[in-house]
Amino acid sequence: MRLEQSYFVEEDYYDVLLIRPEATQLEVKEAFEHLSKGLNLTEPNLALRVMAAEKMLVLTQAYEVLSDPIQRSHYDLRHLGRKNLPVSDQVDGLFREAVKAYKQHQLEMALRFFKEISLLYPHRPLYRVHLAISYAEKNWMTFAEAELETALRLDPDFTFAKETVAHLLFQLPDKTVKSHNNQLNREVALLAAGFVGLGFLLLSGVPQKFLGGVVGKVQQATEEIMDPMKKAARKAGKNGANNDVSSQLPQDMVQELEAKNAQKSSQVNIPELGPDFKPEGQTYDYRKQKAKAKTFYPEQGIVVVTYEDGSILTYRPAELQGWQNDPETKQAVMVTRQNELIPAPASLPLKLPDGSDANLKAPDFPSQLFPEYETEKSSSIGKPIAPNSVITPPPAQATGQANPTGTSTASQGGNPYTPYAGAGR
Structure with missing residues (x-):
């Protein structure tokens, strides 16, 4: 039994899926779907059915390892070595x-x-x-x-x-x-x-x-x-210094600032974009990501969406171009000023930083920042956004602020931490 396990551990999963070690996450998924689609597990012929089942087992083992970031990282370190990790x-x-x-x-x-x-x-x-x-x-x-x-x-x-x-x-x-x-x-x-x-x-x-x-x-x-x-x-x-400063402000000033922030949020109107809307310029399409958690940080005005592959995307509702109820993926998609299409499905409960569910009906909660929870239209919005081409790096230029203002550069001993003099490469 141990010999069999050792054999499977040493299997070249990249060869199994017919991809290169530098394949992206999406390429791993597409390879598995393509190869498994041609297997007939209900084949009347017993011998062919067994062969299909054995092939599916090997494909599934390869996909389970290469589709999981932690397992794939450990697999690459064992088989390729830390100094020989390829990159596309x-x-x-x-x-x-x-x-x-x-x-x-x-x-x-x-x-x-x-x-x-x-x-x-x-x-x-x-x-x-x-x-x-x-x-x-x-x-x-x-x-x-x-x-x-x-x-x-x-x-x-x-x-x-x-x-x-x-x-x-x-x-x-x-x-x-x-x-x-x-x-x-x-x-x-x-x-x-x-x-x-x-x-x-x-x-x-x-x-x-x-x-x-x-x-x-x-x-x-x-x-x-x-x-x-x-x-x-x-x-x-x-971050800690900012909190200390806030705590030292007079109470009436703190209350005035909070009132102004609340008034600003209450004036925000996030439009529902039409089915023919297309962002101008380069678009960053994350709609294929599967969200698993959605958290709102009221003090920063940020929504953090966590996805099944461990990645994180953030956006500020008050600074969105708008949102769409995408008929292709059947979920709400937020369109930022930087032309990011961020899936933030209303099927997920909106959480607060302490892990509790946000009360969208509470009088002091800015529910207008989350229009996706106020509409039930999910399958009659019209045509989906046209798929985008492969993302290529845009020219280096300044972009608009899509994140909280009032923050300062993190520093070490008063100097910015700059690790880019060859570190990590």
């Missing part, structure tokens, strides 16, 4: 444009590129870390820590991710810290060893009761490492 020309071009935009302080454009790359390559920790750095520059530490946590799960030994955690979350000096002298590195190494040990246990066929105890301990270790990261993130950087 499209992703490499987007990455170069993203870094260029970041260096030119065009943060909105850099964020757009990094988010697009993370959708194409959700299994590569390098791009997660760069996205986290850009989030930190916007003082969105909650999103930054989420991307860093994902990067460490993709590759617990990724030095660039651990160094970035130390810089951004723990405010350590910008210098190389030896792993054996750094508590975070030691804890992350222990966590990595736990995952590796768990993998060997799974392949060895240990008793279920014992395995449950091991999983529980690994999960507990994960929480013990990640919780301090989250606490440190809340205390670190300008």
